[in-house]
Amino acid sequence: MMGKKILLVNDGIIAIVSEDFSNREKVGNSEIKLALADFGATLTLEGYQFCLPSDVLTHLEKTDGANIYFYESSPYDLIAEYQGCISLDRDEILKLKGALEYSQRL
Numbered sequence: 001m002m003g004k005k006i007l008l009v010n011d012g013i014i015a016i017v018s019e020d021f022s023n024r025e026k027v028g029n030s031e032i033k034l035a036l037a038d039f040g041a042t043l044t045l046e047g048y049q050f051c052l053p054s055d056v057l058t059h060l061e062k063t064d065g066a067n068i069y070f071y072e073s074s075p076y077d078l079i080a081e082y083q084g085c086i087s088l089d090r091d092e093i094l095k096l097k098g099a100l101e102y103s104q105r106l
Contacts, residue, residue: 006050008059012067012088015050016080032068034092036103041096043068045086054100060093 007014033044040054052060060066066088071080 006052006056008056009069010063011065012060012063012069013056014069014071016071016073017048017083018072018074032086032088034096036096036099040100054097057093057097057100060088061090061097064090066090066093 005016007016031045034052035042035044037051039051040057041052043050043052068086068088070083070085072083073080
């Protein structure tokens with residue numbers, strides 16, 4: 001299942017997800033998987049997959065203590081409900097960014 005949107009914020013990103021993502025307990029304890037893609041990277045969490053374009057990776061690379069904040073929203077909601085936060089390992093972001101730059105040179 002794909003995540004809806006990603007918004008850049010000062011200390012990371014906000015991921016807007018659909019209504020069936022509402023399991024706050026799992027967000028903080030979930031294992032995230034980052035994988036290289038042609039456009040940047042994909043982030044997988046609890047069956048959700050988020051596309052992280054190279055611009056987002058650059059943003060996360062420059063951010064100290066990058067976090068992903070999850071908010072659940074539907075087309076009829078005025079305010080998205082907070083679901084939890086996960087901290088990203090900056091070394092993983094740097095590895096992905098380096099691998100992406102290397103693959104684009106080939």
